[in-house]
Amino acid sequence: MAKVDHRFSVAPMMEWTDRHCRVFHRCMTKHARLYTEMVTAAAVVNGDRGYLLGYSPVEHPVALQLGSSDPAELAQAARIGADLAYDEINLNVGCPSDRVQSGSFGACLMREPDLVARCVEAMKNEVDIPVTVKCRIGVDDQVPADVLPAFARTMRAAGADALIVHARMAWLDGLSPKQNRDVPPLDYPLVYELKAEHPDWPISINGGVQSIEEAEEHLTHMDGVMMGRTAYNEPYVLAAVDSRIFGSKAALPSRHQVLERFLPYVETELSAGARLNSMARHVIGLFHGAAGARAFRRYLSENMHKKGAGPEVLVAGAQLVPDPDDGVAQRKERAYAADDV
Structure with a gap:
């Protein structure tokens, strides 16, 4: 498996983590891993790649997050991303929006781990950079304690280089995408247990992380921490990442x-x-x-x-x-x- 350092990353967030946002975040942290907004594989293959995928060299390490359930299409999109020198390809298996549900990808794919495995395998066969998966702990009436471990084992067997787990269910039936970011309760212990089951496979935790102190606590259990809305709404929190998480001796910028x-x-x-x-x-x-x-x-x-x-x-x-x-x-x-x- 390709080596990937996920000690701290900023979550992919639709309409927020565009290229301007990522350059701004890079003004505070050199080492945090940054992610694009989710881009559909179809758009990457057929759309304006300069507009959709353009980025500044200062953004490295930067990952391209793709959305799709079509292995062949994902493989082609991953190849394009790798050719553009992205550092990682990440598959979205967690977004609960109506758009992804109608397209049968995002969080819906928690119900189809074998299909996700084929998607991962197709991308791994096409590129040499890390291919990772970002998922939820389950959707709707699934039992997370059963679903998440089985899903993770399937992803690992497919060759996924790392797993990023948003430690909430996605309730697709009855909650809006906004509510799905807050209403389903967090279950950090379940994700910690998953990591204990896979001591030699990189697993990161996401969901509700609001401070560097919380990130440091998660890192006593996990390989990495992904911060979302706090990093966007209170971005100066990122200024401490390099020293606190990565051990940098550089002075903290004002x-x-x-x-x-x-x-x-x-x-x-x-x-x-x-x-x-x-x-x-x-x-x-x-x-x-x-x-x-x-x-x-x-x-x-x-x-x-x-x-x-x-x-x-x-x-x-x-x-x-x-x-x-x-x-x-x-x-x-x-x-x-x-x-x-």
């Missing part, structure tokens, strides 16, 4: 320094025709918990959509937040002001 790192990318993308709001929307939570955070959020929300909005909006918003490092944002503000004269 929030203003994180923004300074992101600004050159923003400038480059704007010059290529992107709109500020497509990038700034991922930054809104940067100052979560800091004095001035509300003013920052309000300022971005009111100004990032305006025609011609540029990086000066981010800088001016950051000026509303006290800077303990004596003004990264203030220095940038003076530079932009000088450019405008």
Whole structure:
């Protein structure tokens, strides 16, 4: 099996973890594994690959998450992803949305482990990079204590290089996708037991992880931890990942320094025709918990959509937040002001 380091990763999240978001997250952590939004294999094979799969080299290590239940189509899409130098191909067996249910993939596939195994085998036969699976502990009336261990054994036998388990059921009958992120109870002990059954196979845990401290506790049981909504809504939590999880000795960047790192990318993308709001929307939570955070959020929300909005909006918003490092944002503000004269 190919080696894969999942000690800490940011979950694939539809409409959130696009390429702009991933570059922003990379401004805080060099080592966390990042994931694309789920892309259907059919779209990869037949669609605009530059738009769907384009990414910045700074995003590595970055994984492509695919959605499908067609082994041949997945194999072709995996080959395309590998040719584009993605570091991992991940199969979504956990998404509960109506879209994936109508397409008979995502969490529905928890009911068809043999089909998932054929999908994994087809991708493994096509690429040399790791092929992994992200799943739930079960769906609807399944019994997780029976279903999850059997599903995992089937994935391992198929050659999956790692398993990422969202430690909740998916209740496809009766709950919305949003409710499925919160309502089914978490069952961490079941996932810990699964890992104990497979001491030499990488298994990561996902679901409800809200702090680095919680991630560290999970890592006493698991090979890896995947953080989702907290990493997006309170992104500065990622600034501690490299030191706390990966042992890096690099200095922790301040929030203003994180923004300074992101600004050159923003400038480059704007010059290529992107709109500020497509990038700034991922930054809104940067100052979560800091004095001035509300003013920052309000300022971005009111100004990032305006025609011609540029990086000066981010800088001016950051000026509303006290800077303990004596003004990264203030220095940038003076530079932009000088450019405008």
